Amino acid sequence: MAEVLVYVDHVDGDVRKPTLELLTLARRLGDPVAVYLGAGVDAAAPVLAEHGASRVLAADAPEFADHLVVPHVDALQAAVKAVSPAAVLLTASAAATEIAGRLAVRLGSGIITGAVDVAAGEDGPVATQSVFAASFTTTSRVTKGVPVITVKPNATSPEAAPAAGTVEPLEVGFGPLATGTSVVSRSPRAATGRPELTEAAIVVSGGRGVGGAEHFALIEALADSLGAAVGASRAAVDAGWYPHTSQVGQTGKTVSPQLYIAAGISGAIQHRAGMQTSKTIVAINKDAEAPIFELVDYGVVGDLFDVVPALTEEITTRKG
Template structure:
Protein backbone atom coordinates (compact mmCIF):
# COMPACT_ATOMS: atom_id res chain seq x y z
CA UNK A 1 0.00 0.00 0.00
CA UNK A 2 1.24 3.51 -0.84
CA UNK A 3 2.55 5.72 1.94
CA UNK A 4 0.88 9.01 2.91
CA UNK A 5 2.96 11.76 4.49
CA UNK A 6 1.33 13.48 7.49
CA UNK A 7 2.75 16.72 8.87
CA UNK A 8 2.48 16.66 12.67
CA UNK A 9 1.25 19.68 14.62
CA UNK A 10 2.44 19.30 18.21
CA UNK A 11 3.60 21.27 21.24
CA UNK A 12 6.70 19.77 22.87
CA UNK A 13 5.59 16.28 21.89
CA UNK A 14 1.90 16.70 22.73
CA UNK A 15 0.19 15.92 19.42
CA UNK A 16 -2.76 18.16 18.66
CA UNK A 17 -6.12 16.64 17.76
CA UNK A 18 -6.20 17.78 14.08
CA UNK A 19 -3.11 15.64 13.41
CA UNK A 20 -4.78 12.57 14.90
CA UNK A 21 -7.72 13.24 12.58
CA UNK A 22 -5.29 13.38 9.65
CA UNK A 23 -3.94 9.96 10.57
CA UNK A 24 -7.48 8.56 10.49
CA UNK A 25 -8.07 10.04 7.04
CA UNK A 26 -4.63 9.00 5.80
CA UNK A 27 -5.41 5.34 6.53
CA UNK A 28 -8.25 5.51 4.00
CA UNK A 29 -5.81 6.19 1.19
CA UNK A 30 -2.59 4.53 2.30
CA UNK A 31 -0.15 3.92 5.16
CA UNK A 32 0.51 7.05 7.29
CA UNK A 33 4.09 8.23 7.68
CA UNK A 34 4.28 11.04 10.27
CA UNK A 35 6.80 13.90 10.22
CA UNK A 36 7.67 15.33 13.65
CA UNK A 37 9.84 18.45 13.79
CA UNK A 38 11.33 19.99 16.93
CA UNK A 39 11.63 18.65 20.47
CA UNK A 40 9.43 16.05 22.10
CA UNK A 41 9.70 13.54 19.26
CA UNK A 42 9.74 10.50 21.58
CA UNK A 43 6.46 11.47 23.25
CA UNK A 44 4.89 12.33 19.90
CA UNK A 45 6.03 9.07 18.31
CA UNK A 46 4.22 6.95 20.87
CA UNK A 47 0.95 8.83 20.31
CA UNK A 48 1.33 8.70 16.54
CA UNK A 49 1.99 4.95 16.56
CA UNK A 50 -1.14 4.44 18.64
CA UNK A 51 -3.11 6.21 15.90
CA UNK A 52 -1.82 4.37 12.86
CA UNK A 53 1.54 5.89 11.88
CA UNK A 54 3.57 2.99 10.47
CA UNK A 55 6.70 5.16 10.47
CA UNK A 56 7.67 8.37 12.28
CA UNK A 57 10.30 10.65 10.74
CA UNK A 58 11.87 13.02 13.27
CA UNK A 59 14.25 15.95 13.13
CA UNK A 60 15.18 18.50 15.78
CA UNK A 61 16.97 21.79 15.16
CA UNK A 62 16.91 25.26 16.68
CA UNK A 63 15.87 26.70 13.31
CA UNK A 64 12.30 25.46 13.80
CA UNK A 65 11.82 27.76 16.79
CA UNK A 66 14.07 30.63 15.73
CA UNK A 67 12.76 31.22 12.21
CA UNK A 68 9.43 31.19 10.41
CA UNK A 69 8.01 28.46 8.15
CA UNK A 70 10.85 27.85 5.69
CA UNK A 71 12.87 25.45 7.93
CA UNK A 72 9.71 23.35 8.36
CA UNK A 73 9.12 23.51 4.63
CA UNK A 74 12.68 22.30 3.96
CA UNK A 75 12.15 19.39 6.35
CA UNK A 76 8.81 18.40 4.83
CA UNK A 77 10.35 18.53 1.37
CA UNK A 78 13.17 16.26 2.60
CA UNK A 79 10.56 13.84 3.95
CA UNK A 80 8.72 13.94 0.64
CA UNK A 81 11.90 13.06 -1.25
CA UNK A 82 12.71 10.25 1.19
CA UNK A 83 9.26 8.66 1.08
CA UNK A 84 7.84 9.46 -2.40
CA UNK A 85 4.31 9.42 -0.92
CA UNK A 86 0.95 9.09 -2.66
CA UNK A 87 -0.21 12.28 -0.89
CA UNK A 88 0.87 14.85 1.70
CA UNK A 89 -1.63 15.83 4.41
CA UNK A 90 -1.28 19.00 6.50
CA UNK A 91 -3.58 20.54 9.12
CA UNK A 92 -5.55 23.55 7.81
CA UNK A 93 -4.07 26.10 10.21
CA UNK A 94 -2.67 29.41 8.94
CA UNK A 95 0.87 28.04 9.19
CA UNK A 96 -0.13 24.66 7.80
CA UNK A 97 -1.68 26.15 4.69
CA UNK A 98 1.40 28.29 4.06
CA UNK A 99 3.70 25.27 4.37
CA UNK A 100 1.42 23.21 2.12
CA UNK A 101 1.24 25.88 -0.58
CA UNK A 102 5.01 26.37 -0.60
CA UNK A 103 5.59 22.62 -0.73
CA UNK A 104 3.21 22.18 -3.67
CA UNK A 105 5.08 24.91 -5.54
CA UNK A 106 8.46 23.35 -4.84
CA UNK A 107 7.51 19.87 -5.97
CA UNK A 108 5.38 21.03 -8.90
CA UNK A 109 2.13 19.60 -7.60
CA UNK A 110 -1.47 20.68 -7.17
CA UNK A 111 -2.93 21.63 -3.81
CA UNK A 112 -6.37 21.30 -2.24
CA UNK A 113 -7.10 23.38 0.87
CA UNK A 114 -9.71 23.08 3.63
CA UNK A 115 -10.85 19.56 2.76
CA UNK A 116 -13.50 18.10 5.06
CA UNK A 117 -13.21 14.47 3.93
CA UNK A 118 -10.91 12.16 1.97
CA UNK A 119 -11.47 8.92 0.08
CA UNK A 120 -9.45 6.69 -2.20
CA UNK A 121 -10.02 7.08 -5.94
CA UNK A 122 -8.94 5.17 -9.02
CA UNK A 123 -6.72 8.09 -10.07
CA UNK A 124 -5.64 9.32 -6.65
CA UNK A 125 -7.17 10.64 -3.42
CA UNK A 126 -10.48 12.49 -3.72
CA UNK A 127 -11.10 15.39 -1.35
CA UNK A 128 -14.48 16.76 -0.31
CA UNK A 129 -14.70 20.54 0.20
CA UNK A 130 -17.40 22.97 1.30
CA UNK A 131 -17.21 25.98 -1.02
CA UNK A 132 -18.88 29.36 -1.66
CA UNK A 133 -19.57 30.01 2.03
CA UNK A 134 -20.44 26.30 2.42
CA UNK A 135 -23.35 26.65 0.00
CA UNK A 136 -22.01 23.77 -2.12
CA UNK A 137 -20.10 20.55 -1.53
CA UNK A 138 -17.54 19.55 -4.14
CA UNK A 139 -15.25 16.59 -4.73
CA UNK A 140 -11.82 17.36 -6.15
CA UNK A 141 -8.57 15.62 -6.97
CA UNK A 142 -5.13 16.80 -7.99
CA UNK A 143 -4.25 15.91 -11.59
CA UNK A 144 -0.59 16.96 -11.55
CA UNK A 145 2.06 15.61 -9.22
CA UNK A 146 1.58 14.38 -5.66
CA UNK A 147 -1.55 15.80 -4.01
CA UNK A 148 -0.86 18.23 -1.16
CA UNK A 149 -4.04 18.52 0.90
CA UNK A 150 -4.89 20.58 3.99
CA UNK A 151 -7.77 19.33 6.13
CA UNK A 152 -10.04 21.35 8.40
CA UNK A 153 -10.09 20.44 12.11
CA UNK A 154 -13.06 18.32 13.28
CA UNK A 155 -13.48 16.78 9.84
CA UNK A 156 -13.06 13.20 11.07
CA UNK A 157 -13.44 11.25 14.29
CA UNK A 158 -10.15 10.21 15.86
CA UNK A 159 -9.79 6.43 15.54
CA UNK A 160 -6.88 4.71 17.34
CA UNK A 161 -5.13 2.00 15.30
CA UNK A 162 -1.95 0.83 17.07
CA UNK A 163 1.07 0.05 14.89
CA UNK A 164 4.78 -0.48 15.42
CA UNK A 165 5.52 3.16 14.56
CA UNK A 166 9.17 2.74 13.59
CA UNK A 167 11.11 5.92 14.38
CA UNK A 168 13.72 7.18 11.93
CA UNK A 169 15.81 10.35 12.00
CA UNK A 170 15.25 12.49 8.92
CA UNK A 171 18.20 14.08 7.18
CA UNK A 172 17.49 17.76 6.48
CA UNK A 173 19.63 20.34 4.70
CA UNK A 174 18.26 23.82 5.26
CA UNK A 175 18.05 26.14 2.27
CA UNK A 176 19.54 29.64 2.19
CA UNK A 177 16.03 31.05 2.62
CA UNK A 178 15.49 29.15 5.89
CA UNK A 179 17.13 31.85 8.00
CA UNK A 180 15.72 34.80 6.11
CA UNK A 181 13.03 35.74 8.63
CA UNK A 182 13.98 35.49 12.29
CA UNK A 183 11.60 35.40 15.23
CA UNK A 184 12.74 38.20 17.54
CA UNK A 185 10.24 37.70 20.35
CA UNK A 186 7.13 35.90 21.52
CA UNK A 187 4.29 36.98 23.76
CA UNK A 188 2.45 34.04 25.33
CA UNK A 189 -1.31 34.17 24.92
CA UNK A 190 -3.14 34.04 28.21
CA UNK A 191 -4.81 30.69 28.88
CA UNK A 192 -8.58 30.66 29.39
CA UNK A 193 -8.70 26.97 30.14
CA UNK A 194 -11.03 26.52 27.17
CA UNK A 195 -10.22 24.52 24.02
CA UNK A 196 -8.77 26.18 20.94
CA UNK A 197 -11.61 27.68 18.88
CA UNK A 198 -10.81 25.97 15.58
CA UNK A 199 -10.35 22.57 17.26
CA UNK A 200 -13.22 22.60 19.75
CA UNK A 201 -15.96 19.97 19.53
CA UNK A 202 -18.44 22.50 20.93
CA UNK A 203 -18.54 26.26 20.30
CA UNK A 204 -20.82 28.78 21.99
CA UNK A 205 -20.84 32.08 20.08
CA UNK A 206 -22.36 35.47 20.87
CA UNK A 207 -23.30 38.27 18.51
CA UNK A 208 -24.81 41.73 18.39
CA UNK A 209 -27.74 40.55 20.50
CA UNK A 210 -25.44 40.09 23.51
CA UNK A 211 -25.49 43.86 23.80
CA UNK A 212 -22.08 44.56 25.33
CA UNK A 213 -18.77 43.17 26.54
CA UNK A 214 -20.06 42.82 30.10
CA UNK A 215 -22.83 40.47 28.94
CA UNK A 216 -20.48 37.96 27.31
CA UNK A 217 -20.15 36.42 30.77
CA UNK A 218 -23.35 34.41 30.20
CA UNK A 219 -21.87 33.06 26.95
CA UNK A 220 -18.67 32.11 28.75
CA UNK A 221 -20.58 30.44 31.60
CA UNK A 222 -22.50 28.20 29.22
CA UNK A 223 -19.30 27.42 27.32
CA UNK A 224 -17.50 26.44 30.52
CA UNK A 225 -20.33 24.12 31.57
CA UNK A 226 -20.18 22.42 28.17
CA UNK A 227 -16.38 22.34 27.96
CA UNK A 228 -16.69 24.53 24.87
CA UNK A 229 -14.78 27.30 23.14
CA UNK A 230 -16.21 30.82 22.94
CA UNK A 231 -16.80 32.48 19.57
CA UNK A 232 -18.06 35.88 18.52
CA UNK A 233 -19.61 37.41 15.42
CA UNK A 234 -17.90 40.19 13.50
CA UNK A 235 -20.42 42.71 14.85
CA UNK A 236 -19.48 41.82 18.43
CA UNK A 237 -15.77 41.95 17.65
CA UNK A 238 -16.00 45.26 15.76
CA UNK A 239 -17.88 46.76 18.72
CA UNK A 240 -14.95 45.82 20.96
CA UNK A 241 -16.98 43.38 23.04
CA UNK A 242 -14.71 40.39 22.39
CA UNK A 243 -11.25 39.68 21.04
CA UNK A 244 -10.68 39.34 17.30
CA UNK A 245 -8.97 36.00 17.95
CA UNK A 246 -12.44 34.61 18.73
CA UNK A 247 -14.18 35.92 15.60
CA UNK A 248 -16.00 33.28 13.58
CA UNK A 249 -16.64 34.06 9.94
CA UNK A 250 -15.20 34.79 6.54
CA UNK A 251 -12.82 37.41 7.93
CA UNK A 252 -12.24 35.46 11.15
CA UNK A 253 -11.80 31.79 11.91
CA UNK A 254 -13.54 28.84 10.32
CA UNK A 255 -14.92 26.26 12.75
CA UNK A 256 -16.57 22.90 12.21
CA UNK A 257 -17.55 21.59 15.65
CA UNK A 258 -19.96 18.83 16.51
CA UNK A 259 -22.20 21.44 18.17
CA UNK A 260 -22.41 25.17 17.43
CA UNK A 261 -24.65 27.37 19.61
CA UNK A 262 -25.29 30.84 18.16
CA UNK A 263 -26.76 33.29 20.67
CA UNK A 264 -27.88 36.69 19.45
CA UNK A 265 -26.36 36.15 16.00
CA UNK A 266 -28.53 37.08 13.03
CA UNK A 267 -26.69 34.84 10.57
CA UNK A 268 -25.11 37.15 8.00
CA UNK A 269 -23.47 35.43 5.03
CA UNK A 270 -19.95 36.22 6.21
CA UNK A 271 -20.65 34.59 9.59
CA UNK A 272 -22.27 31.55 8.01
CA UNK A 273 -19.13 31.05 5.92
CA UNK A 274 -17.19 30.38 9.10
CA UNK A 275 -19.50 27.88 10.80
CA UNK A 276 -21.85 26.38 8.25
CA UNK A 277 -20.15 22.99 8.25
CA UNK A 278 -20.86 22.48 11.97
CA UNK A 279 -22.51 19.11 12.53
CA UNK A 280 -25.40 20.45 14.68
CA UNK A 281 -26.37 24.13 14.87
CA UNK A 282 -28.55 25.61 17.60
CA UNK A 283 -29.75 29.22 17.18
CA UNK A 284 -31.09 31.46 19.92
CA UNK A 285 -32.56 34.75 18.71
CA UNK A 286 -35.61 36.85 19.56
CA UNK A 287 -36.14 37.66 15.86
CA UNK A 288 -38.04 34.75 14.36
CA UNK A 289 -37.08 35.96 10.87
CA UNK A 290 -33.32 35.96 11.53
CA UNK A 291 -31.44 34.18 8.68
CA UNK A 292 -29.62 31.98 11.19
CA UNK A 293 -32.81 29.94 11.60
CA UNK A 294 -32.63 28.89 7.93
CA UNK A 295 -29.37 27.15 8.78
CA UNK A 296 -30.10 25.87 12.28
CA UNK A 297 -30.97 22.28 13.14
CA UNK A 298 -32.69 23.56 16.28
CA UNK A 299 -33.95 27.08 16.94
CA UNK A 300 -35.19 28.91 19.99
CA UNK A 301 -37.10 32.15 19.42
CA UNK A 302 -36.57 34.05 22.64
CA UNK A 303 -34.48 36.48 24.67
CA UNK A 304 -30.97 35.06 25.01
CA UNK A 305 -30.74 36.58 28.50
CA UNK A 306 -33.52 34.23 29.54
CA UNK A 307 -32.77 31.23 27.34
CA UNK A 308 -28.99 30.93 27.82
CA UNK A 309 -29.08 30.94 31.66
CA UNK A 310 -31.89 28.34 31.55
CA UNK A 311 -29.81 26.19 29.20
CA UNK A 312 -26.79 26.58 31.48
CA UNK A 313 -28.89 25.47 34.42
CA UNK A 314 -30.12 22.41 32.53
CA UNK A 315 -26.54 21.46 31.68
CA UNK A 316 -25.54 21.82 35.33
CA UNK A 317 -28.46 19.69 36.48
CA UNK A 318 -27.61 17.06 33.90
CA UNK A 319 -24.07 16.82 35.29
CA UNK A 320 -25.20 16.62 38.92
Protein backbone atom coordinates in the same frame (compact mmCIF):
# COMPACT_ATOMS: atom_id res chain seq x y z
CA MET B 1 0.47 -0.32 0.53
CA ALA B 2 1.24 3.27 -0.44
CA GLU B 3 2.44 5.57 2.31
CA VAL B 4 0.86 8.90 3.22
CA LEU B 5 2.82 11.67 4.91
CA VAL B 6 1.12 13.47 7.81
CA TYR B 7 2.65 16.72 9.05
CA VAL B 8 2.49 16.72 12.86
CA ASP B 9 1.14 19.84 14.55
CA HIS B 10 2.39 19.85 18.15
CA VAL B 11 3.48 22.02 21.04
CA ASP B 12 6.68 20.68 22.61
CA GLY B 13 5.63 17.08 22.10
CA ASP B 14 1.94 17.56 22.86
CA VAL B 15 0.26 16.43 19.64
CA ARG B 16 -2.73 18.56 18.73
CA LYS B 17 -6.06 16.90 17.97
CA PRO B 18 -6.22 17.85 14.25
CA THR B 19 -3.11 15.75 13.65
CA LEU B 20 -4.85 12.69 15.09
CA GLU B 21 -7.75 13.42 12.73
CA LEU B 22 -5.30 13.53 9.82
CA LEU B 23 -3.88 10.14 10.80
CA THR B 24 -7.40 8.74 10.83
CA LEU B 25 -8.07 10.13 7.33
CA ALA B 26 -4.64 9.01 6.08
CA ARG B 27 -5.51 5.39 6.84
CA ARG B 28 -8.19 5.59 4.15
CA LEU B 29 -5.49 6.38 1.60
CA GLY B 30 -2.63 4.15 2.70
CA ASP B 31 -0.09 3.66 5.44
CA PRO B 32 0.34 6.83 7.56
CA VAL B 33 3.88 8.10 8.11
CA ALA B 34 4.12 11.02 10.54
CA VAL B 35 6.63 13.82 10.00
CA TYR B 36 7.64 15.29 13.36
CA LEU B 37 9.77 18.43 13.44
CA GLY B 38 11.26 19.91 16.61
CA ALA B 39 11.84 18.69 20.14
CA GLY B 40 9.70 16.22 22.09
CA VAL B 41 9.37 13.30 19.69
CA ASP B 42 9.77 10.74 22.51
CA ALA B 43 6.57 12.02 24.12
CA ALA B 44 4.69 12.29 20.85
CA ALA B 45 5.63 8.97 19.22
CA PRO B 46 3.37 6.74 21.38
CA VAL B 47 0.38 8.98 20.65
CA LEU B 48 1.10 8.97 16.93
CA ALA B 49 1.55 5.20 16.95
CA GLU B 50 -1.73 4.72 18.80
CA HIS B 51 -3.53 6.56 16.00
CA GLY B 52 -2.00 4.63 13.14
CA ALA B 53 1.45 6.00 12.35
CA SER B 54 3.55 3.09 11.12
CA ARG B 55 6.67 5.28 11.16
CA VAL B 56 7.61 8.65 12.61
CA LEU B 57 10.20 10.58 10.61
CA ALA B 58 11.77 12.96 13.11
CA ALA B 59 14.14 15.89 12.80
CA ASP B 60 15.19 18.47 15.36
CA ALA B 61 17.20 21.58 14.63
CA PRO B 62 17.28 25.18 15.89
CA GLU B 63 15.91 26.33 12.53
CA PHE B 64 12.47 24.91 13.31
CA ALA B 65 12.05 27.10 16.38
CA ASP B 66 14.09 30.15 15.40
CA HIS B 67 12.79 30.71 11.87
CA LEU B 68 9.39 30.70 10.19
CA VAL B 69 7.85 28.24 7.72
CA VAL B 70 10.69 27.60 5.27
CA PRO B 71 12.66 25.11 7.42
CA HIS B 72 9.45 23.06 7.71
CA VAL B 73 9.07 23.13 3.93
CA ASP B 74 12.68 21.94 3.56
CA ALA B 75 11.97 19.05 5.93
CA LEU B 76 8.73 18.00 4.25
CA GLN B 77 10.43 18.13 0.87
CA ALA B 78 13.12 15.79 2.25
CA ALA B 79 10.41 13.48 3.62
CA VAL B 80 8.66 13.35 0.24
CA LYS B 81 11.96 12.44 -1.42
CA ALA B 82 12.58 9.70 1.15
CA VAL B 83 9.10 8.16 1.10
CA SER B 84 7.56 8.88 -2.35
CA PRO B 85 4.12 9.16 -0.72
CA ALA B 86 0.69 8.86 -2.27
CA ALA B 87 -0.24 12.20 -0.62
CA VAL B 88 0.84 14.76 1.97
CA LEU B 89 -1.76 15.82 4.55
CA LEU B 90 -1.55 18.93 6.74
CA THR B 91 -3.99 20.77 8.97
CA ALA B 92 -5.65 23.86 7.51
CA SER B 93 -4.07 26.28 9.99
CA ALA B 94 -2.56 29.52 8.69
CA ALA B 95 1.02 28.30 9.11
CA ALA B 96 0.42 24.80 7.73
CA THR B 97 -1.46 26.17 4.72
CA GLU B 98 1.53 28.35 3.85
CA ILE B 99 3.83 25.38 4.29
CA ALA B 100 1.56 23.33 2.01
CA GLY B 101 1.52 25.98 -0.69
CA ARG B 102 5.30 26.35 -0.71
CA LEU B 103 5.76 22.58 -0.73
CA ALA B 104 3.40 22.14 -3.68
CA VAL B 105 5.32 24.75 -5.68
CA ARG B 106 8.62 23.03 -4.97
CA LEU B 107 7.24 19.62 -5.92
CA GLY B 108 5.44 20.92 -9.01
CA SER B 109 2.30 19.37 -7.53
CA GLY B 110 -1.33 20.33 -7.27
CA ILE B 111 -2.76 21.44 -3.93
CA ILE B 112 -6.21 21.34 -2.33
CA THR B 113 -6.80 23.55 0.70
CA GLY B 114 -9.46 23.56 3.39
CA ALA B 115 -10.86 20.09 2.69
CA VAL B 116 -13.64 18.85 4.97
CA ASP B 117 -13.20 15.20 3.96
CA VAL B 118 -10.68 13.01 2.16
CA ALA B 119 -11.32 9.59 0.63
CA ALA B 120 -9.55 7.13 -1.63
CA GLY B 121 -10.39 7.26 -5.33
CA GLU B 122 -9.44 5.22 -8.36
CA ASP B 123 -7.01 7.88 -9.56
CA GLY B 124 -5.81 9.15 -6.19
CA PRO B 125 -7.21 10.89 -3.10
CA VAL B 126 -10.52 12.70 -3.52
CA ALA B 127 -11.05 15.78 -1.35
CA THR B 128 -14.37 17.35 -0.43
CA GLN B 129 -14.49 21.12 0.03
CA SER B 130 -17.18 23.56 1.13
CA VAL B 131 -16.84 26.61 -1.15
CA PHE B 132 -18.37 30.02 -1.92
CA ALA B 133 -19.27 30.78 1.69
CA ALA B 134 -20.38 27.16 2.12
CA SER B 135 -23.04 27.53 -0.56
CA PHE B 136 -21.64 24.60 -2.58
CA THR B 137 -19.85 21.31 -1.88
CA THR B 138 -17.23 20.15 -4.37
CA THR B 139 -15.15 17.03 -4.81
CA SER B 140 -11.79 17.25 -6.51
CA ARG B 141 -8.46 15.54 -6.90
CA VAL B 142 -4.94 16.54 -7.78
CA THR B 143 -3.94 15.52 -11.31
CA LYS B 144 -0.25 16.43 -11.22
CA GLY B 145 2.49 15.36 -8.85
CA VAL B 146 2.10 14.31 -5.22
CA PRO B 147 -1.26 15.58 -3.87
CA VAL B 148 -0.79 18.13 -1.09
CA ILE B 149 -4.01 18.53 0.92
CA THR B 150 -4.85 20.67 3.94
CA VAL B 151 -7.81 19.54 6.03
CA LYS B 152 -9.96 21.61 8.36
CA PRO B 153 -10.08 20.59 12.04
CA ASN B 154 -13.06 18.42 13.03
CA ALA B 155 -13.34 16.93 9.55
CA THR B 156 -13.50 13.56 11.30
CA SER B 157 -13.21 12.10 14.79
CA PRO B 158 -9.82 10.65 15.78
CA GLU B 159 -9.89 6.87 15.94
CA ALA B 160 -7.23 4.70 17.53
CA ALA B 161 -5.60 2.06 15.32
CA PRO B 162 -2.34 1.01 16.99
CA ALA B 163 0.66 0.70 14.71
CA ALA B 164 4.42 0.37 15.15
CA GLY B 165 5.21 4.08 15.24
CA THR B 166 8.93 3.42 14.79
CA VAL B 167 10.92 6.62 15.15
CA GLU B 168 13.41 7.15 12.31
CA PRO B 169 15.75 10.10 11.76
CA LEU B 170 14.95 12.40 8.85
CA GLU B 171 17.96 13.99 7.22
CA VAL B 172 17.19 17.61 6.36
CA GLY B 173 19.33 20.05 4.42
CA PHE B 174 18.26 23.64 4.86
CA GLY B 175 18.30 25.95 1.85
CA PRO B 176 19.49 29.58 1.81
CA LEU B 177 15.94 30.88 2.38
CA ALA B 178 15.45 28.90 5.59
CA THR B 179 16.88 31.63 7.81
CA GLY B 180 15.41 34.56 5.91
CA THR B 181 12.81 35.29 8.57
CA SER B 182 13.70 34.97 12.25
CA VAL B 183 11.63 34.84 15.41
CA VAL B 184 12.96 37.62 17.66
CA SER B 185 10.53 37.30 20.58
CA ARG B 186 7.53 35.36 21.80
CA SER B 187 4.67 36.37 24.10
CA PRO B 188 2.59 33.58 25.65
CA ARG B 189 -1.13 33.86 25.03
CA ALA B 190 -3.23 34.14 28.17
CA ALA B 191 -4.69 30.73 28.97
CA THR B 192 -8.48 30.53 29.29
CA GLY B 193 -8.72 26.83 30.04
CA ARG B 194 -10.96 26.46 26.99
CA PRO B 195 -10.10 24.58 23.79
CA GLU B 196 -8.67 26.38 20.77
CA LEU B 197 -11.52 27.91 18.75
CA THR B 198 -10.69 26.35 15.39
CA GLU B 199 -10.10 22.91 16.91
CA ALA B 200 -12.96 22.73 19.41
CA ALA B 201 -15.61 20.04 19.05
CA ILE B 202 -18.18 22.45 20.51
CA VAL B 203 -18.35 26.22 20.00
CA VAL B 204 -20.71 28.67 21.68
CA SER B 205 -20.83 32.10 20.01
CA GLY B 206 -22.46 35.37 20.97
CA GLY B 207 -23.52 38.23 18.74
CA ARG B 208 -25.11 41.64 18.76
CA GLY B 209 -28.03 40.31 20.80
CA VAL B 210 -25.74 39.76 23.80
CA GLY B 211 -25.95 43.52 24.28
CA GLY B 212 -22.54 44.26 25.81
CA ALA B 213 -19.18 42.93 26.96
CA GLU B 214 -20.47 42.32 30.48
CA HIS B 215 -23.12 39.91 29.18
CA PHE B 216 -20.59 37.64 27.46
CA ALA B 217 -20.25 35.99 30.87
CA LEU B 218 -23.50 34.17 29.99
CA ILE B 219 -21.90 32.82 26.79
CA GLU B 220 -18.76 31.80 28.66
CA ALA B 221 -20.74 30.01 31.36
CA LEU B 222 -22.64 27.96 28.76
CA ALA B 223 -19.39 27.18 26.95
CA ASP B 224 -17.69 26.07 30.16
CA SER B 225 -20.59 23.78 31.04
CA LEU B 226 -20.08 22.04 27.68
CA GLY B 227 -16.27 22.15 27.61
CA ALA B 228 -16.57 24.40 24.57
CA ALA B 229 -14.70 27.27 22.97
CA VAL B 230 -16.19 30.76 22.89
CA GLY B 231 -16.76 32.59 19.60
CA ALA B 232 -18.19 35.95 18.65
CA SER B 233 -19.78 37.56 15.62
CA ARG B 234 -18.16 40.45 13.79
CA ALA B 235 -20.71 42.86 15.25
CA ALA B 236 -19.76 41.86 18.79
CA VAL B 237 -16.05 42.10 18.04
CA ASP B 238 -16.34 45.46 16.28
CA ALA B 239 -18.25 46.79 19.29
CA GLY B 240 -15.31 45.82 21.49
CA TRP B 241 -17.27 43.26 23.47
CA TYR B 242 -14.96 40.33 22.76
CA PRO B 243 -11.42 39.88 21.34
CA HIS B 244 -10.91 39.71 17.59
CA THR B 245 -9.11 36.38 18.05
CA SER B 246 -12.52 34.86 18.84
CA GLN B 247 -14.32 36.21 15.76
CA VAL B 248 -16.07 33.57 13.68
CA GLY B 249 -16.76 34.52 10.09
CA GLN B 250 -15.39 35.36 6.67
CA THR B 251 -13.01 37.97 8.09
CA GLY B 252 -12.39 35.97 11.27
CA LYS B 253 -11.86 32.29 11.88
CA THR B 254 -13.56 29.38 10.17
CA VAL B 255 -14.83 26.66 12.50
CA SER B 256 -16.35 23.29 11.80
CA PRO B 257 -17.23 21.76 15.19
CA GLN B 258 -19.54 18.87 15.96
CA LEU B 259 -21.88 21.35 17.69
CA TYR B 260 -22.20 25.10 17.09
CA ILE B 261 -24.48 27.21 19.28
CA ALA B 262 -25.24 30.76 18.08
CA ALA B 263 -26.80 33.06 20.67
CA GLY B 264 -28.04 36.47 19.64
CA ILE B 265 -26.57 36.16 16.14
CA SER B 266 -28.77 37.16 13.20
CA GLY B 267 -26.92 35.02 10.67
CA ALA B 268 -25.48 37.45 8.14
CA ILE B 269 -23.59 35.79 5.30
CA GLN B 270 -20.28 37.04 6.76
CA HIS B 271 -20.85 34.95 9.88
CA ARG B 272 -22.40 31.98 8.11
CA ALA B 273 -19.32 31.62 5.92
CA GLY B 274 -17.28 30.86 9.03
CA MET B 275 -19.47 28.19 10.62
CA GLN B 276 -21.81 26.66 8.02
CA THR B 277 -19.88 23.39 7.85
CA SER B 278 -20.56 22.67 11.54
CA LYS B 279 -22.11 19.23 11.97
CA THR B 280 -25.03 20.37 14.18
CA ILE B 281 -26.12 24.01 14.47
CA VAL B 282 -28.34 25.42 17.21
CA ALA B 283 -29.53 29.04 17.21
CA ILE B 284 -31.08 31.10 20.00
CA ASN B 285 -32.68 34.34 18.80
CA LYS B 286 -35.81 36.26 19.78
CA ASP B 287 -36.42 37.22 16.13
CA ALA B 288 -38.22 34.32 14.46
CA GLU B 289 -37.34 35.79 11.05
CA ALA B 290 -33.59 35.92 11.67
CA PRO B 291 -31.62 34.47 8.69
CA ILE B 292 -29.71 32.15 11.05
CA PHE B 293 -32.80 29.95 11.32
CA GLU B 294 -32.50 29.07 7.62
CA LEU B 295 -29.51 26.81 8.21
CA VAL B 296 -29.94 25.47 11.76
CA ASP B 297 -30.71 21.94 12.85
CA TYR B 298 -32.45 23.23 15.97
CA GLY B 299 -33.77 26.74 16.59
CA VAL B 300 -34.99 28.36 19.79
CA VAL B 301 -37.08 31.50 19.39
CA GLY B 302 -36.60 33.27 22.68
CA ASP B 303 -34.66 35.81 24.68
CA LEU B 304 -31.10 34.56 25.15
CA PHE B 305 -31.07 36.12 28.65
CA ASP B 306 -33.74 33.58 29.60
CA VAL B 307 -32.71 30.63 27.42
CA VAL B 308 -28.92 30.59 27.91
CA PRO B 309 -28.91 30.59 31.75
CA ALA B 310 -31.64 27.94 31.80
CA LEU B 311 -29.69 25.79 29.34
CA THR B 312 -26.48 26.21 31.35
CA GLU B 313 -28.26 25.22 34.56
CA GLU B 314 -29.83 22.16 32.94
CA ILE B 315 -26.49 20.98 31.51
CA THR B 316 -24.73 21.52 34.83
CA THR B 317 -27.47 19.62 36.70
CA ARG B 318 -27.31 16.67 34.31
CA LYS B 319 -23.54 16.52 34.49
CA GLY B 320 -23.64 16.62 38.27
